[in-house]
Every structure is written in structure tokens, then in C-alpha cells.
Amino acid sequence: QVQKPKLILDDGRRLDGRRPDELRPMKMEIGVLKNADGSSLVEVGNTKIIAAVYGPREMHPRHLALPNRATLRVRYHMTPFSTDERKSPVPSRREIELSKVIREALESSILVEQFPRSSIDVFMEVIQADAGTRLASLMAASLAVVDAGIPVKDVIAAVAVGKADGVVVLDLNEPEDMWGEADMPVAMLPSLGQITLIQLNGNMTQQEFKQGLELAYKGISTIYNLEKEVLRNKFAEIHEEGS
Numbered sequence: 001q002v003q004k005p006k007l008i009l010d011d012g013r014r015l016d017g018r019r020p021d022e023l024r025p026m027k028m029e030i031g032v033l034k035n036a037d038g039s040s041l042v043e044v045g046n047t048k049i050i051a052a053v054y055g056p057r058e059m060h061p062r063h064l065a066l067p068n069r070a071t072l073r074v075r076y077h078m079t080p081f082s083t084d085e086r087k088s089p090v091p092s093r094r095e096i097e098l099s100k101v102i103r104e105a106l107e108s109s110i111l112v113e114q115f116p117r118s119s120i121d122v123f124m125e126v127i128q129a130d131a132g133t134r135l136a137s138l139m140a141a142s143l144a145v146v147d148a149g150i151p152v153k154d155v156i157a158a159v160a161v162g163k164a165d166g167v168v169v170l171d172l173n174e175p176e177d178m179w180g181e182a183d184m185p186v187a188m189l190p191s192l193g194q195i196t197l198i199q200l201n202g203n204m205t206q207q208e209f210k211q212g213l214e215l216a217y218k219g220i221s222t223i224y225n226l227e228k229e230v231l232r233n234k235f236a237e238i239h240e241e242g243s
């Protein structure tokens with residue numbers, strides 16, 4: 001058993017050199033796969049996710065089709081090489097649960113009523129895992145949905161906050177996720193001010209919870225601007241091609 005390292009160093013910085021309110025470097029790209037209707041690549045620090053979206057298309061098997069809206073089917077999966085120790089490719093209970101959590105969060109962003117009897121299928125592959133994979137996957141899925149031309153209320157922006165050595169921190173890295181006192185992923189539809197996912201593992205005081213949520217809002221606003229830039233660039237490109 002490895003001993004818990006010090007998570008906040010004497011100069012107040014974290015193990016990766018960040019201050020408590022700093023995000024990890026982030027990269028987002030859409031339209032990365034030619035065989036999907038929509039796709040994306042999202043990198044948050046060392047966490048890397050590929051998402052692919054198919055649909056809206058005719059639902060198979062047909063008896064599962066809903067008369068009034070599209071059905072969203074979502075798979076979150078970790079590749080065997082994404083973690084320190086080889087992960088079995090067979091979906092674990094954790095992956096099945098995260099698929100459901102991500103589906104529910106994503107569904108609230110999509111105008112599913114516009115596509116009765118159809119299915120929208122979303123696949124997320126964790127290529128490299130270094131904490132925060134559920135949120136990076138959710139954002140990758142949301143960007144891929146927009147890339148597929150599916151109408152949404154807003155693109156989802158998300159970040160985890162938590163507590164490490166008693167300090168409220170933004171965007172947990174793996175040691176903080178593993179050894180910290182609390183981990184709270186938060187996802188939002190920022191322009192609507194709606195929270196679509198929030199979970200809390202560990203413990204925080206009410207004061208820390210409030211502080212954490214404020215920190216998450218700040219991080220989400222930065223991430224949302226980055227997403228909008230990525231989408232604007234892509235759609236400007238299409239516009240130029242068309243004109």
C-alpha cells in the first residue's frame with residue numbers, strides 16, 4: 001500500500017504545480033472521425049477521450065422506439081491501455097453506472113422531442129485516464145452531438161472540485177482524486193444556469209461546499225468559452241466552404 005503523499009505543498013501549490021483555483025490545460029477538437037455522424041477529442045490534463053455519435057437514425061430493435069421522442073443510448077468505456085494497470089475490456093459495474101449517469105446528464109441537453117421513434121447512439125472511449133474521465137467524456141459527448149448537427153439547448157461544460165489537505169481545489173488530478181477528502185463533479189448547461197450532474201464523494205462542510213460550487217462555476221465559465229470557440233471555428237469553416 002502506497003502512502004498518501006502531501007497534496008498541497010508548502011508554497012500552497014499542488015503536486016502538478018497548479019494553484020488551488022487553476023484548471024488543467026485543455027484541448028478540444030470536433031469532427032475527428034470520418035465514419036461517425038459527429039465526433040470529438042477532448043483532453044483535460046492527461047485524460048483523453050474520443051466520442052462518436054450516430055443518429056438520429058431509425059431505432060433497432062423497432063419495439064424499443066418511443067412514439068414521442070428519440071431514445072438516447074450511451075456507452076462510456078475505458079480502453080485496456082487507458083489506466084496504470086490493464087483494465088479488462090469487459091464493461092465493469094463502474095462503467096455501466098457511469099454510462100447511465102452520463103446518459104441522464106446528456107439527455108437533458110438534447111431536444112429529443114424533435115426525433116420521435118429514432119435513436120441517438122453515443123460512444124465514449126477513454127484513451128488515457130488521469131482523473132475526471134466522466135466529465136471529460138460528458139463534454140466530449142456533448143460536443144460530438146453538436147458536431148452531428150443534433151439540436152441542443154446548450155453544450156455541456158463540466159469540471160470537478162474537491163478538497164485536498166483541507167484546501168478546496170478546482171479540477172482534481174489523479175492523486176487528489178485518490179487521496180483527497182472530497183471529489184465533486186459538476187456539469188452544467190451554462191447559458192441556462194442549469195446543473196445537469198452533481199455528485200459528491202467524501203465530505204465537505206457547508207461552507208466548503210459553497211466555496212467549491214463557486215469555484216466550479218468559475219471553471220465551467222472558462223471551459224464553456226473554449227467550447228464555444230471550438231464550435232465557432234468549425235462552423236465558420238463550413239460557412240466559408242459553402243460561400
Ligand code: UDP
Binds near residue numbers: 084174
Ligand atoms: N481509474 C483507474 N482504473 C479504473 C477506474 C478508475 O485507474 O478502473 C482511475 C482513473 O484515472 C480515473 C480515476 O481513477 O480517472 C478516478 O476515477 P473515478 O471513478 O473517480 O471517475 P472519474 O474521476 O474518472 O470521473
